[in-house]
Amino acid sequence: MRIVTWNINSLRLRLKLLERLGEELRPDIVCLQETKVPDELFPDEAVRALGYAHIQHRGMKSYNGVAILSRVPLTPLDDTPDWCARSDCRHIAASFALGGASVELHNFYVPAGGDVPDPEANPKFAHKLAFVDEATSWFTGRPSRRTILVGDLNIAPLEQDVWSHRQLLDVVSHTPPETTRLQAWLACGFVDAMRHFVPPEEKLYTWWSYRNRDWKASNRGRRLDHVWVTSDLTASLQNMTVLRDARDWPTTSDHVPVAMDFSA
DNA sequence: ATGGTCGGTATCCGA
Numbered sequence A: 001m002r003i004v005t006w007n008i009n010s011l012r013l014r015l016k017l018l019e020r021l022g023e024e025l026r027p028d029i030v031c032l033q034e035t036k037v038p039d040e041l042f043p044d045e046a047v048r049a050l051g052y053a054h055i056q057h058r059g060m061k062s063y064n065g066v067a068i069l070s071r072v073p074l075t076p077l078d079d080t081p082d083w084c085a086r087s088d089c090r091h092i093a094a095s096f097a098l099g100g101a102s103v104e105l106h107n108f109y110v111p112a113g114g115d116v117p118d119p120e121a122n123p124k125f126a127h128k129l130a131f132v133d134e135a136t137s138w139f140t141g142r143p144s145r146r147t148i149l150v151g152d153l154n155i156a157p158l159e160q161d162v163w164s165h166r167q168l169l170d171v172v173s174h175t176p177p178e179t180t181r182l183q184a185w186l187a188c189g190f191v192d193a194m195r196h197f198v199p200p201e202e203k204l205y206t207w208w209s210y211r212n213r214d215w216k217a218s219n220r221g222r223r224l225d226h227v228w229v230t231s232d233l234t235a236s237l238q239n240m241t242v243l244r245d246a247r248d249w250p251t252t253s254d255h256v257p258v259a260m261d262f263s264a
Numbered sequence B: 001a002t003g004g005t006c007g008g009t010a011t012c013c014g015a
Helices: A015-025 A044-049 A123-140 A176-186 A193-197 A231-236 A244-248
Strands: A002-007 A029-033 A054-058 A066-070 A091-098 A101-109 A147-152 A190-192 A225-230 A237-242 A258-262
Touching: A002 A015, A002 A101, A002 A147, A002 A225, A015 A029, A015 A044, A029 A101, A029 A147, A044 A054, A054 A091, A066 A091, A066 A101, A123 A176, A147 A258, A176 A190, A190 A193, A190 A231, A193 A225, A193 A237, A193 A258, A225 A231, A225 A258, A231 A237
Parallel strands: A002 A029, A101 A147
Antiparallel strands: A002 A258, A029 A066, A054 A066, A091 A101, A147 A225, A190 A225, A237 A258
């Protein structure tokens, strides 16, 4: 069972790249963020034609939007909160069968938080911190069993999750208020599955800004995309792939797909 | 220290 998470930065613009992702990684389930498509305009036909017969999406005009595309049946999880009371399409969840038992899958798009890392001066940063706090409270009150959480969490928690820890300490995505909160959320009962495969001393990125002339040469990356599992699933973890090559696909997203393989 | 580039129903705003 292979699950992929990818901030696609517009699904309709990159349907061909979703097809390429399917050819190169053969995922069973794809979790997308920043689909930027309202539900009534979701390209169901095109997605189904790529082999994903089971689709859940939550989208709005212009911004945000998440989707789960699957080759295996999904059961929607409807008891999820309206985070920060904004109805802004940043979370979608479902369960599916893995090795004969059900697994809960959560797909998140955490607010980016704007430019100024001060919740007093910047409401977008305040929203980001509140969102992570709410998510932490919610998961704390849930049984931490057979759960996978993926998505663009917009926070790079570890020193080696950014190209320069020192230079990014004041940059939104790597500030202490954010990294501390992300660690608290993780500590609800999750294991950082990407770091299960790559030790924390090694650099690991999933995002490179569009603003660098040559992303590969400068390599100023950050690990903003994550896969977490509850500890009862760590024995099922088989392999992890960051599809770095996807950053060179024509007119691609600034995020690359991350694949996680599970044994049944 | 600065500015750099994307996407959306768009001539700014969010990332």
